Amino acid sequence: MSGVAAIADGVASGSAPAAAVARDTGERLRRAADLNATLHWSQELLDRDAARLDRLPPAERARLPLVGVPVALKDNIVTTDQPTTCASRILEGYVSPYDATVVARLKAAGAIIACKTNLDEFAMGSSTEHSAWGRVKHPLDPARVPGGSSGGSAALVAAGVVPAALGSETGGSVRQPASFCGVVGVKPSYGRVSRFGLVAFGSSLDQVSVFGRSVDDAARVLAVISGNDPNDATSAAEPPMTLEPARRDLRGLTFGIPGEYVPADLDPGVKAGLDRAVQAIQDLGGTVRQVSLPHTRFAVPCYYIVAPAEAAANLARYDGVRYGQRRVGPEGDVRALYRATRGQGFGPEVRRRILIGTYVLSSGYYDAYYRKAQQVRALLADDFRKVFAAGVDLLLTPTTPTPAFKAGEKTEDPVAMYLADIFTCSLNLAALPAMSLPVGRSGGLPVGAQLVAPMFADARMLSVAAVLETVLDATREVR
Amino acid sequence: MSWETVIGLEVHVQLLTQSKMFCGCSTRYGSPPNTQVCPVCLGLPGALPVPNAHAIELATRAALALSCKVHETSVFARKNYFYPDLPKGYQISQFDQPLATGGGIEIESPERGRLTIGITRLHVEEDAGKSLHDRLPGKTAIDLNRSGTPLAEIVSEPDLRSPAEARAYLTRLKQLLLYCQVSDCNMEEGSLRVDANISIRRPGETRLGTKTEVKNMNSFANVERALTVERDRQIKLVEGGGRVEQVTMLFNAGSGEVRPMRSKEESHDYRYFPDPDLPPLVLTRLWIEQQHAALPEMPDARRDRFMTVLGLPAYDAGVLSAERPIADYYEAVVAEGTEPKTAANWVMTEVLRGYNETGQFAVSSEWLAGLLAAVKDGTVSNQAAKQVFAARAGRGSLSVTVEMRGTGKTSEVSPRQLAEKLGLVQVGDVAALGGWVDEVIAANPKEVGRYKAGETKLLGFLQGQVMKKSAGKADPKKVGALLAEKLR
Numbered sequence: 001m002s003g004v005a006a007i008a009d010g011v012a013s014g015s016a017p018a019a020a021v022a023r024d025t026g027e028r029l030r031r032a033a034d035l036n037a038t039l040h041w042s043q044e045l046l047d048r049d050a051a052r053l054d055r056l057p058p059a060e061r062a063r064l065p066l067v068g069v070p071v072a073l074k075d076n077i078v079t080t081d082q083p084t085t086c087a088s089r090i091l092e093g094y095v096s097p098y099d100a101t102v103v104a105r106l107k108a109a110g111a112i113i114a115c116k117t118n119l120d121e122f123a124m125g126s127s128t129e130h131s132a133w134g135r136v137k138h139p140l141d142p143a144r145v146p147g148g149s150s151g152g153s154a155a156l157v158a159a160g161v162v163p164a165a166l167g168s169e170t171g172g173s174v175r176q177p178a179s180f181c182g183v184v185g186v187k188p189s190y191g192r193v194s195r196f197g198l199v200a201f202g203s204s205l206d207q208v209s210v211f212g213r214s215v216d217d218a219a220r221v222l223a224v225i226s227g228n229d230p231n232d233a234t235s236a237a238e239p240p241m242t243l244e245p246a247r248r249d250l251r252g253l254t255f256g257i258p259g260e261y262v263p264a265d266l267d268p269g270v271k272a273g274l275d276r277a278v279q280a281i282q283d284l285g286g287t288v289r290q291v292s293l294p295h296t297r298f299a300v301p302c303y304y305i306v307a308p309a310e311a312a313a314n315l316a317r318y319d320g321v322r323y324g325q326r327r328v329g330p331e332g333d334v335r336a337l338y339r340a341t342r343g344q345g346f347g348p349e350v351r352r353r354i355l356i357g358t359y360v361l362s363s364g365y366y367d368a369y370y371r372k373a374q375q376v377r378a379l380l381a382d383d384f385r386k387v388f389a390a391g392v393d394l395l396l397t398p399t400t401p402t403p404a405f406k407a408g409e410k411t412e413d414p415v416a417m418y419l420a421d422i423f424t425c426s427l428n429l430a431a432l433p434a435m436s437l438p439v440g441r442s443g444g445l446p447v448g449a450q451l452v453a454p455m456f457a458d459a460r461m462l463s464v465a466a467v468l469e470t471v472l473d474a475t476r477e478v479r
Numbered sequence: 480m481s482w483e484t485v486i487g488l489e490v491h492v493q494l495l496t497q498s499k500m501f502c503g504c505s506t507r508y509g510s511p512p513n514t515q516v517c518p519v520c521l522g523l524p525g526a527l528p529v530p531n532a533h534a535i536e537l538a539t540r541a542a543l544a545l546s547c548k549v550h551e552t553s554v555f556a557r558k559n560y561f562y563p564d565l566p567k568g569y570q571i572s573q574f575d576q577p578l579a580t581g582g583g584i585e586i587e588s589p590e591r592g593r594l595t596i597g598i599t600r601l602h603v604e605e606d607a608g609k610s611l612h613d614r615l616p617g618k619t620a621i622d623l624n625r626s627g628t629p630l631a632e633i634v635s636e637p638d639l640r641s642p643a644e645a646r647a648y649l650t651r652l653k654q655l656l657l658y659c660q661v662s663d664c665n666m667e668e669g670s671l672r673v674d675a676n677i678s679i680r681r682p683g684e685t686r687l688g689t690k691t692e693v694k695n696m697n698s699f700a701n702v703e704r705a706l707t708v709e710r711d712r713q714i715k716l717v718e719g720g721g722r723v724e725q726v727t728m729l730f731n732a733g734s735g736e737v738r739p740m741r742s743k744e745e746s747h748d749y750r751y752f753p754d755p756d757l758p759p760l761v762l763t764r765l766w767i768e769q770q771h772a773a774l775p776e777m778p779d780a781r782r783d784r785f786m787t788v789l790g791l792p793a794y795d796a797g798v799l800s801a802e803r804p805i806a807d808y809y810e811a812v813v814a815e816g817t818e819p820k821t822a823a824n825w826v827m828t829e830v831l832r833g834y835n836e837t838g839q840f841a842v843s844s845e846w847l848a849g850l851l852a853a854v855k856d857g858t859v860s861n862q863a864a865k866q867v868f869a870a871r872a873g874r875g876s877l878s879v880t881v882e883m884r885g886t887g888k889t890s891e892v893s894p895r896q897l898a899e900k901l902g903l904v905q906v907g908d909v910a911a912l913g914g915w916v917d918e919v920i921a922a923n924p925k926e927v928g929r930y931k932a933g934e935t936k937l938l939g940f941l942q943g944q945v946m947k948k949s950a951g952k953a954d955p956k957k958v959g960a961l962l963a964e965k966l967r
Binding site for chain 1: 518521522523524525526527528529530557559561563566567568569619621748750751752755756757758
């Protein structure tokens with residue numbers, strides 16, 4: 001299928017009308033049904049939105065940067081046209097009365113909302129196995145996971161169903177599945193994209209993030225959804241991101257490789273992928289040097305205090321009183337209503353995190369856990385500030401410790417699952433822009449490398465990734 | 480043996496904003512249930528709070544009026560608990576970094592005289608919705624119109640020593656909050672709510688006794704009643720060898736009793752933590768200073784000025800400064816050129832009679848000043864002016880508008896026009912007065928005889944008879960002079 005720019009050009013000029021895009025997208029969605037990547041979509045909605053675009057005067061169509069581009073949405077981004085369930089029984093059938101800011105911006109830019117995609121329940125997970133509606137399959141190997149929690153969006157982009165999709169990140173939920181599936185995954189700087197209408201998990205970490213078949217696909221979508229939103233008090237007072245002119249090389253840029261991200265036991269395929277990225281940077285005239293981020297080992301423990309604490313409060317609203325599924329307990333009182341609704345409505349991983357979060361905020365434990373985690377978080381962010389202040393323009397790391405693992409491999413061991421985010425969650429804690437770029441394959445499975453930029457240097461990161469993309473053959477084995 | 484009572488109060492007041500604390504919904508009271516709601520105050524998935532700048536301004540003003548230190552950085556925190564009328568499962572409040580701390584207000588204690596009660600803190604938070612237990616048989620209905628209404632919580636130090644002192648504190652607090660127009664402090668509508676902490680100890684003891692919290696009091700009088708009942712309960716308990724337990728007591732205004740809340744209902748660990756949806760609230764020193772400078776003159780200062788600058792007696796100054804709208808009205812009448820004591824007499828009687836009933840001023844300050852100017856220049860007598868005022872205030876039956884000649888428009892009738900229309904313009908014409916005087920002399924031969932025999936104080940009686948005969952229209956001074964002349 002074509003990329004974002006080509007589709008928009010075709011629809012704008014009328015050479016490939018939106019109606020045809022909608023028809024083809026529906027056809028691809030049907031063919032990809034086995035992936036279990038979608039939770040809601042309809043041909044009728046696709047056709048309706050396409051017809052509206054085709055009726056516009058050509059001059060007006062030409063002004064819409066994403067006109068006719070089908071974009072998939074993770075099902076934790078609220079939409080008025082389709083349900084939003086967060087892959088949870090507790091929100092089964094829930095339809096939002098308002099569109100998320102990112103949805104409104106996509107629509108205003110002419111994009112067609114292709115479908116709502118499967119995810120780990122409430123975005124909690126790293127494999128998209130924790131969905132109330134079943135796991136998502138890896139497009140290259142159905143026995144494997146696509147990563148998570150935005151596994152549905154990643155799989156659809158990787159399978160060529162849509163050129164771009166929105167996911168959300170709290171600890172790596174876009175970069176990790178992007179790496180597993182061999183697509184581009186970009187987590188913008190915290191505050192760059194509005195969270196209004198993104199169902200909250202860990203509010204200080206959450207950020208709507210983008211998948212693309214290419215860097216350009218992801219960058220064009222990010223440019224549209226970025227920019228300050230008065231409905232989100234944590235949205236940055238920054239203008240929308242604009243794309244930088246294409247680079248021809250990486251001369252004058254220094255890349256730091258933090259030693260803490262390249263442990264001795266790193267998967268050899270992942271290591272080889274990183275080496276290939278280093279070689280490509282040097283071939284393009286960039287400088288690579290070793291750096292240190294000394295507090296890295298505290299990132300995962302810190303993350304698994306901060307994120308569940310915020311989640312426990314954020315998920316308190318699902319109580320069966322106002323919306324979503326309600327189950328009345330045997331005693332018939334309000335406490336029984338809460339117990340039954342929440343006990344049966346949430347899956348085991350969500351319940352586990354609510355319990356962890358409640359525990360770390362409890363009277364007598366706050367200082368030992370939550371307060372300490374906040375202090376650690378500040379130290380982690382400081383590590384990055386120091387490295388960037390010392391003349392490093394971007395960091396390069398592996399995105400994940402391994403390529404895509406097998407379904408069921410980690411579901412019985414939550415800690416092993418949590419370690420899948422070991423290289424990504426520190427960037428959510430530090431609020432920095434980061435992305436995964438496919439660098440090759442290992443044993444037939446995609447491997448990604450992660451680029452990290454200083455705060456609000458998202459566009460620089462993307463322009464660097466774009467030139468690297470031109471020299472890396474991501475379908476070739478790394479060793 | 481005697482006991483000392485120790486009381487501290489937590490007062491919640493709704494801030495007088497048009498819209499809610501974190502969304503644009505209206506804060507109007509009394510609308511049909513669930514008509515003033517949106518994704519934010521319903522706690523829908525994905526919705527986010529955005530602070531209301533006006534609420535922050537009002538809370539800051541209140542804090543400054545209570546002599547608190549307003550902090551340049553304060554932090555919104557989530558207070559977590561489950562309740563059906565709390566849509567998010569947490570209330571956005573402030574916890575360890577409140578907007579303001581360390582203030583105090585002067586009160587007049589019935590037992591200890593004038594003293595200062597410390598204010599521990601003032602913080603901003605959002606209100607919850609309401610659970611309605613009487614709308615649907617056997618069910619509880621939820622109205623979320625109030626959900627997200629801005630509140631200031633004002634916590635006093637445990638400085639109060641009696642239920643009556645607690646009431647005096649509340650009266651004073653309400654006066655100050657009304658004065659700086661941050662809340663309408665209406666207990667019936669719930670825009671001011673009081674929770675009280677109370678304990679007893681032996682006089683001279685410095686440690687605090689075990690306290691109970693008393694809730695559900697719907698008037699200042701009931702706060703005093705409830706605290707009296709609870710104090711007596713604690714004393715009786717301890718004197719009988721028992722121990723006070725830290726519980727929450729609910730006051731029942733019907734029975735006048737307090738009863739403990741079930742412990743299950745109050746065993747909360749609120750798990751406060753900074754709200755990640757809201758960056759710290761940062762106010763500049765300059766802005767805080769501007770708010771301080773913009774505070775209205777507070778009641779005590781105004782009372783003193785009314786005494787020293789306008790020369791009013793202490794009683795008048797106290798009455799006229801107690802409520803800001805009255806003080807503003809009074810000053811406006813004076814500003815129109817009325818002599819201050821005259822204006823005070825009129826505002827305290829004619830004007831306040833209607834204001835206390837309706838909460839509104841029946842006539843504008845300009846109009847009253849015009850009427851008093853007509854008294855001063857002799858156009859109407861003071862007596863007649865009261866009739867003119869009553870007519871204008873709607874207690875008479877007269878139309879108060881006149882058609883402006885040729886324009887077809889009507890305009891407010893002036894005090895002089897109204898006096899004329901009512902036939903109350905003072906008669907100073909000697910010929911007209913002479914007739915009434917002669918009639919009165921003829922009708923009261925006995926009094927005239929005694930006056931002539933030297934009982935000069937009877938002149939007043941005769942003068943009154945003439946005034947009566949003239950239906951208040953006669954100029955009393957001229958009548959007096961004329962009588963004296965004719966009886967010489």
